[in-house]
Amino acid sequence: MIRFDAVRKEYPDGTVAVEDVTLEVPSHGVVVLVGSSGCGKTTLLRMVNRMVEPTSGTVSIDGVDVRSIDKVELRRSIGYVLQAGGLLPHRTVADNVATVPVLQGTSRREARSAALGLLERVGLDPKLGDRYPAQLSGGQQQRVGVARALAADPNILLMDEPFGAVDPIVRDQLQQEMRTLQSELGKTILFVTHDIDEAFALGDEVLVLRKGAEVAQRGTPAEILANPADEFVSRFVGAGTSRRTLSVREVDGRRIVVDGDDRPTGVLAG
């Protein structure tokens, strides 16, 4: 469990990135922080592995204040996936995935062969292990990023807009596969995105943030859609827009779901 306790981040120039946040991320679940850019969601995420130190308040993992853990050790024990993978361009894909285990003292040979297994796990051909990141597509690089984060078998995964740089079709696939992977692995995942649809697609729980990382609403995607807490959340999730206002039409004996503009979006099952 990750816990933020009265956390605040103020930069020397007076900018307040995180106002006063207290929240818990339960173990083995996916919690998505969603908000527009500059709302402090990434700052919050980066506090967990001490890439950002809060000005006041504490962040703890399973009751242990992260400040009491050596930064480097802490970061190696937490998987981190960032946009465009953040891979090392001068190392092969397999070496990239093997980075953390090698830093932790696993032999390079052993770490590399484990890396090939991980590539398969995230849906990549292990043959790509000998390639360099620049030879892979954006979606493939993103998968490598996920494989690298999983390499040291961490309990916690931090994901910072990992699918922001890939095209929508690939993003859908990656989201779907991430759900499958998570159902097998059961990691504690804190996921940051500005895309509400991605938040709803991935989150067991979603936190809608406004400026200063203030939690405007926390709930399951269904709860938030059913009952937006206020005007801000309702606008953010697009409640009441034609895209979110679905109704059912009967066509040729089948029930078709249409949006507010009468555009069909799917078929009701059963």
Added chain:
Amino acid sequence: MNLFAEAIAYLLDPANWQGPSSLGLRILEHLTFSGAVLALAAAIGIPAGVLIGHTGRGRGLVVALTSGARAIPTLGLLTIFGLALGIGLEAPYLALLVLALPPVLAGAYAGVESVDRATVGGARAIGMSERQIVLQVELPLAAPVLIGGVRSAALQVISTATLAAYVSNTGLGRPIFQGVKAGDYEVMLAGALLVALLSLAVELVFQALQSAAARRAEPTAVPARATARAPERNTA
């Protein structure tokens, strides 16, 4: 043209490559002396430049130092050091160090500075220590630019090291100064030709080093090996 023929004849005469005034000895002196200057310049300039590039602190220093040092005439500096330190290798050593340090420092700094901050941030976030970031990420990626700095320092030092003979009788400056003094212009020209050839040779060595470093830093930019883009699997 006659002078050139005489100079080449001088270079080809085996007698000039033997004994205590052998040209081979002069080349060796020249290289050793230049190498010693470069070694210290690198020992100071590379760590300093890498540190400044890594931390982002002291950028102003690099800019001031590199642009300021460019304005210093090495001959003037050598004269000042020579008057202060007397005859010997110390004065030219210091003067050349002042000449070599700025390009080495600037190359190391610019190389590290040019490494994508997202790559460095990613390395830090997955748990590389600052030392590992410098050694395993920044240095390999900065190497082509860094070596470029050493390369330009090496060229300047080798061509300017002829001045060492001004206050100490050493290196390829010796035949040049001797030729000027004695009116043996073919000797002077022979010395000058050797300096030019030496510069070219060193330039070639550094060029090879630099492209080897570039291949490591950007393995995919190499057209030779099997670097065709990975076929897009329809899953991603």
